[in-house]
Amino acid sequence: MAAIQTSSPPAASRAAARPIVKRKRTVGQRLRHDWPLLLMTVPALAQLALFFYWPSSWNIIAFMDYSPYRSFWENPFVGFAWFERLFADPYFVPALLNTLKYSFANLLFLFPLSIALALLMHSVVSTKLRSVFQSIVYLPYFFSWVLVVTIFVQVLGADGMVSNWLIGFGGDRLDIMSDPSTFTFLAWLQWAWKDAGWGMIIFLAALASINPSLYEAAAVDGASRWRRMWHITLPGIRPVIVLLLILHIGNILSVGFEQYQLQREAVGYQTTEVLDTFVYYRAIQTAQYSFGTAAGLFKGVIGLVLILVANKVAHRLGEQGIYQKS
């Protein structure tokens, strides 16, 4: 349907109608023009350089037989010897598989839980109730893993609260804290308690950006609560879901350290050995920093590839991803 134009055409149309010949400015001109903006980026650049790029440059020790007590250039280059040792280590592949297992379990079970919690919170009308619920749910995020594991032992341990109830009712003690076969479930319980609330906060922020008039219009049109969620809420937070998903995939080989290290003796090293504990026990504890760096570099390269692939897939599916398509 053709519309009657009552105002001047938009700037883009004018530009199309009357092409502008752009003069290429010199670097000096650009610097004079943009210096306030450039100045504002200096703190961020300095922070990145100091805490990211400078430490990252030390990845080069993965190719050296490095000792912190030699001057840098006295450390001999050993090529890919540490990588060869890494891939030949009989404990590397099990650690990698465990890492992937816990990472995917986290992705499959925790990610949707955070979204579900956010939706639940979003539907709570009472501000007071929402505030209390929100505090209860996301407070454990600030607890250390030591505290989380200790609390779980006190509650779910064989001599914990639940076990003693069961004994009181003539049952047996619960064995979940030291049973390797149920560790994935236990880990999920711990993630859910500790981290789901934090994930919820991010999705809640995304939910807040959805225009309320869309819900009102849908309600007037007779859309049920489920329909509104399916056609308004979820599409509204989809870019954030995709963004977080891609970032999560990039971190797929980093599942944390403390949770697994603290429960190593309880359920055994074969169950809890992930890449980070592998690096600690086989590299840091024996001062083989180059070996640990090689493992870290391996994680970083895999993470980068996964992020790029996931981002590409997101673009193919019409999503924005972590940066816009050019």
Next chain:
Amino acid sequence: MATPSDGSNIRRRSLFKAAGIGAAGIAGLPVIAACSDIESGGGSTQSTEGFDFLPTHKEYELPAQPDLVGEPPNHPSGFTSYPEPVDGVETAEAASTEFEITVPMWGTPPSADDPYFTAIQEAWGGTKVTLRHADGNTFAQTSVQWLQANEYGDAINMFGWMTDSHPNFQETVVNTFYDLTDIVKGDIADRWPLLAGEPTDSWGQSVWSTDPADPETARVFGVPQNKSMGPGNGMFVRTDLLADAGLSMPTTVEEVLEVARQWTDNAAGKWAFLAQDYVTPEWFGLASSPGWAYIDGKLVHNCERPEYTKWLEFRRTCWDEGLIHPDTPTGTLDGHALHIAGTILMSQDGISWWADYTNKVLSGEAVGAVAPIGAIGFEGAEPIRYVNKAVDGWTFFNKDLSEDQVKELLDLMNFCSAPYGTKEYELINYGVEGTHFAYGEDGLPVFNEAGTAAVGAAVSYKCMSGQVQTFLTGNPDVVQARFEYNASVKDFAETDIFAGLRVEGPADYKTAAQTLIDQQNDICYGRAELSSIPDMVETFLSSGGEAAREHFTNAYNQAQGN
């Protein structure tokens, strides 16, 4: 996120390309460069005796003589009475320098404003010291990072066992700490009579070499702590609970098992044991750390011996029969609290738990009594008892200090070395009379609440430097009991086959040993079968154990003068 404008000279793809080229360049460097084999992580062997640059030993006249005379080293003498304290150190010159020293602390650190610290500062001439009380439970592991980052202040107080967590402590010491040799060598008795009175072998154990293979590079890097003698830990039994159950102290491993079976009551929440890992190996005749014994003409690791299987069988039996607290593997339980509560009958602990428990009983925080199991064996085998082999630890100074600062710190160390029976010892170990303690009827200082919190519970200056001679001191009943206990086990004290050396195994051996510990835990807690032991041993030997045998054999030959 905004994309670069059309006019921008920099595009994302250009950035990726540049980053890619840079990364390829960095990755290519080492390939282009001439490569060599990995040579680090070979371990070290350090001699700790025979040096000519140590402080000249000068006998320091003790202010009081012990009434219980033992047979050192494994049966130290003791005091069952408290001597009238005398001045042990001449008044130091007034000083106003400020130092920061990192010390371990188990529990809540005392306030820096406590009169204890003010009194000590006045007593040693005004030098202000701020103690950084770092969590003792994680001190060993976290100190690795502080030392690498030079973030431990002007000095650090470390116990010897903490250095096991340091991947290459020899390298750390010679690169991080002040080389004291030129200051402390020869006659130092004029300025530091108490440091000069410390045993020469304590100073010898404070020596590290820049190059362990070259004796000429050996230097003094630390001020030694006490050389505590006799057993350093034990399996403590609640003797009152044992008597209540009509049981008696076990004298063999078989009796330990029988007592555990009779006492444990799973439904009532009572178990015989908590952790068993570092005390029970001696019951089976296994060697203490580093776990090597000389048998039939060669060095044999614990895991290669039949006793190792028997030890794991014992631990597995305890687990399978429910004699161990079921949450033990989680490592989160407070062993002291469970022992006090009577939830567990036996608790492996440091020997100081004996006195600590007794003090808690006296202050009403606990009931009953504890005592360690003696030297016991399995199936009639000759028992052995692990004993302390070296100084308890050291205080190391920061290498960035000036010589004058180091000398002033040595003044403080000299003060802290004051022996039992001096006013300095009393101040450091009990605090200020009236504020932290009062003399009891038997003349012994008794802590009040403030003293227990600020002085009794804190390490502070107590282990800063060793005393000229170490005695059993404290509660007379505990001293008497420990004296008798030491007498009963001294003949079973384990012989140190590496005496006079400090041996650190190669990196691969440490990794293999960690795997062995993990696999041991699997057996002990029912996750693997005893039949997997031969595979464990084979893995251990092939992944670093066999190479380590050569390293430790060389050390053994050096120690034995072969």
